[in-house]
Amino acid sequence: MDEISTSTLLILLGVLILMSAYFSSSETGMMSINRYRLKHMVNRGHSGARRVHRLLKRPDRLIGLILIGNNLVNIAASAIATVIGIRLFGDIGIAIATFALTLIILIFAEVTPKTLAALYPEKISFPSSFILLPLLTVLYPLVFLVNGITNGMLALFRINPKDGDGHSLSQEELRTVVHEAGAMIPKKHQDMLVGILDLEKVTAEDIMIPRNEIVAIDVNDDWKDIQKQLIHSQHTRVLLYRDTIDDAVGFIHVRDALKLLAKDDFCKASLIRGVRDIYFTPESTPLHTLLFNFQSAKERIGLVVDEYGDIQGLVTLEDILEEIVGDFTTSILPLHNKDVSVENDNGVLVDGSSNIRDLNRDMNWNFPTEGPKTLNGLILEHFEAIPSSALCCRIAGYPMEIMELNENMVKTVKVWPHLYRQDTSLNNTEGESH
Known part of the structure; x- marks a missing residue:
């Protein structure tokens, strides 16, 4: 050296x-x-x-x-x-x-x-x-x-x-990766990917059309009334039942009804013969499982039943796809929820039967989705009784006023989303009458 x-x-x-x-x-x-x-x-x-x-x-x-x-x-x-x-x-x-x-x-x-x-x-x-x-x-x-x-x-x-294998991602980690992709993945595509991941958490009960909103035809009605309902139906598949929906006959495709009409064989008996079998699914079925079941059974529509076999609602393939890609609509307005109306005082009138998941998605609100499925159910759960009109409360941080009651259910609610406070100590606080 x-x-x-x-x-x-x-x-x-x-x-x-x-x-x-x-x-x-x-x-x-x-x-x-x-x-x-x-x-x-x-x-x-x-x-x-x-x-x-x-x-x-x-x-x-x-x-x-x-x-x-x-x-x-x-x-x-x-x-x-x-x-x-x-x-x-x-x-x-x-x-x-x-x-x-x-x-x-x-x-x-x-x-x-x-x-x-x-x-x-x-x-x-x-x-x-x-x-x-x-x-x-x-x-x-x-x-x-x-x-x-x-x-x-x-x-x-x-x-x-x-x-050591730390390179496998859980669903929550994959969700974070999607959100962190930023401009590399367009926002719309991010929402679709997250929607696919959420299919496992969402059940048929969460997205079904409630029993009382199912568009169906009673085959025991007058034949002219049945024809009129078929002509003015907004759906390509219509449920047929006898007296009550619990006694469902099957689904009739409007196209099949037109074929019967073309053959000059359009009557109540032929209409019943032309019905298609009903696909039933439990209300607790996760959407990803329901999607696979629809695919394997070649079905696009089904009836949702509870643990006792009673019909609770109706679910379609379109409902599942909307959970992934969003609502199918031709409206150019940013606010297209038919159950919502914005007032001049920044309040929002909401139909009590509105689905909470739809409100959260369309209005960017944060109501809890774990329990009741409708705003009416959320309010009833909050009060643990049927409230009176003109009663105010704050639920999940949103101040609201019950505007109208109808047959023991909340018909219309006014919500002030601009006064929303994300404070857990204020969530689900007691209502107070005005």
Whole structure:
């Protein structure tokens, strides 16, 4: 070492610091790279991505290789810096060299390269893999020895590095990834992806058309009334029943009725013969299961039944698709919920039978969806009794006033969403009469 000039040692020290910076940036870049984007690039045949993917298959070996190289160059740099310090400053040069080298390595070989690698992991990792792969082959015996010792120590804590698989995403994590995609995925597409993820949480009961709103025809009515209802029906499939919906006969397609009319065989008996079998589904069926059931059974519509077999509502394929892509509407108005009317005083008149999920989606409100399905049910649950009109309350942070009652149910409610307070201590507070 005494025979090497100080200038040569300084150059060698600079090279070692650059090598230390390389190993530090490689470590951060490899560990920071997006594994899902990496897999996508591997599938597209990107050579750099393939090399990095090969290295990351055993991260313990990769980390062992990088740390071996990093520690070797840092120790060598420390020895050279000590020699240079002694030559320039005597015995005190050891302390000066230690302090100066620590500062230099911290700035130029640790913080700066690691920050750069964290910001641009692909630009660092892909070129770095050119060196790391052959270096791993050369130093494999040493890497194997170090990994064997460290894995043995991990085994004492019952940790196996081969078992670590932190690259599978849960539904909530995938939802976060979708939301964090930002401009890379349009907002509408984000909503659709999240809607697909939510199908497992939503049941048939949540989206069904309630029993009292089902458009159906009583086959025991006068034939002229039946004809009139068929002619003016807004739906292509109409439910036929006898006296009550619980005695459902089946669905008649308007197209089949027109065929009967064309054959001059349009009568009540032929209409009943032409009905299609009813598909029944429990009210607790998750939407993703119901969608698969519709697909396998070649159905587009079904009746929802409770645990006692009583008909509770009707659900269609369109209802499921609307949970994914949003409402199918030709309205150009941003507010197209037929159950909502905005007043001049910033209040909103809402029909008590409005579905809470639809209100939350259309109005961007935050009513709870765990319990009752309609606003009327939410208010009745809040008061635990049938309230009187002109009664005010705050539910889930929204002040509201009961405007109209009809047959023991809340018919119309006025909500002031601009006074909404997201305060859990105010949620579900007691109502007060005015």
